[in-house]
Amino acid sequence: MKLKYFLIGVFTISLLVSCKSKKKLAEKAENIRKEMVIKSSKDTLSNSISNTTAGNSTIKNTTLAYIETFKDAAMNEMRVYEIPASITLAQGILESSSGNSQLTKNSNNHFGIKCHKGWEGGKIYHDDDEKGECFRVYDDPANSFRDHSLFLTSRSRYSKLFKFKKGDYVKWAKGLSEAGYATDRRYPAKLIALIEKYDLHKYDTEVLGKPFEIVPDANTFNHIVIKGDTLYSISRKYGLSVDELKKLNGLNSNDISIGQTLILSE
Structure with missing residues (x-):
C-alpha cells in the first residue's frame, strides 16, 4: 500500500514538473513569437521608409527623363x-x-482623367477624391x-x-483650375512652378517659331509686386490663400x- 502511494506521489510530482516545463516552454515560444512580430513590423516599417525614400528619389530623377520622352507628343498636341x-x-x-504613380503604371493614364x-x-478603379473612382485606361501613353x-x-x-494668347501658360494654368480640372487650390502655382523650373515653355516657343527666353530664377516661382497689387489679389491669381x-x-x-518679390512656391 505504501508503495502504491509512493508511486502515485512520484507520478503527481512528475506531472506537475512536466506541466510547469510545458508552461515555461509555451511562454518562451510566445515571447519568441512576439519578438518575431516586433522585428517583422520594424523590418516592414524600415522597408516602407526605404521604399518611400527611394520612390521620391526616383520621381525626382525621372522627371527629366519623362520630359525627354513625352516632349514631342506634347508639342504635336499643341500643333493640332x-x-x-x-x-x-x-x-x-x-x-x-x-x-511613377500606380494609376499611370496600371492604366497609361497620365492626366488623371476619370471615366x-x-x-x-x-x-480601372482607384481611390482619389472618393474611394474607388473610375479612371480611363489606355493601351499606349500616346493615346492618353x-x-x-x-x-x-x-x-x-x-x-x-x-x-x-498662344503659349500663355500662366493664364492656362489659372484657367484650368477655375474650370474645375483639379480641386487643389494650388494647382496653378504647381503647374507654373514646374514649367519655370524645367523651362517647359521652350517647347511652346519651338512650336510657335519664337525665340526662347529663360525665366529668371527658374527654380523658384516668383511674383514682382506692381501698382494695385494686394496679397489677396495675388493669392487669387495663383491659387493660394493669403x-x-x-x-x-x-x-x-x-x-x-x-x-x-514674393515667392509663390516652396
Whole structure:
C-alpha cells in the first residue's frame, strides 16, 4: 500500500514538473513569437521608409527623363489642338508623378482623367477624391496625351482657355483650375512652378517659331509686386490663400510694396 502511494506521489510530482516545463516552454515560444512580430513590423516599417525614400528619389530623377520622352507628343498636341506643350507636360508630370504613380503604371493614364459619362474604353478603379473612382485606361501613353487634348477641346467649360494668347501658360494654368480640372487650390502655382523650373515653355516657343527666353530664377516661382497689387489679389491669381502667401514669404502683416518679390512656391 505504501508503495502504491509512493508511486502515485512520484507520478503527481512528475506531472506537475512536466506541466510547469510545458508552461515555461509555451511562454518562451510566445515571447519568441512576439519578438518575431516586433522585428517583422520594424523590418516592414524600415522597408516602407526605404521604399518611400527611394520612390521620391526616383520621381525626382525621372522627371527629366519623362520630359525627354513625352516632349514631342506634347508639342504635336499643341500643333493640332493649340494646348501649350508646357501645360501638357506640367500636367503630365504632376498628375502621374513623372510616370511613377500606380494609376499611370496600371492604366497609361497620365492626366488623371476619370471615366465620365459616355466613356466606352477600358476602366480601372482607384481611390482619389472618393474611394474607388473610375479612371480611363489606355493601351499606349500616346493615346492618353491625345485623349487629354480631346477632353479639353470637347468641353465647353475649357473653351475660354483657347482664346488666350498662344503659349500663355500662366493664364492656362489659372484657367484650368477655375474650370474645375483639379480641386487643389494650388494647382496653378504647381503647374507654373514646374514649367519655370524645367523651362517647359521652350517647347511652346519651338512650336510657335519664337525665340526662347529663360525665366529668371527658374527654380523658384516668383511674383514682382506692381501698382494695385494686394496679397489677396495675388493669392487669387495663383491659387493660394493669403495665409499661405504670407507663410511662404515670412510676412507678419498684409503690407507689400511695389517692386517687392514674393515667392509663390516652396
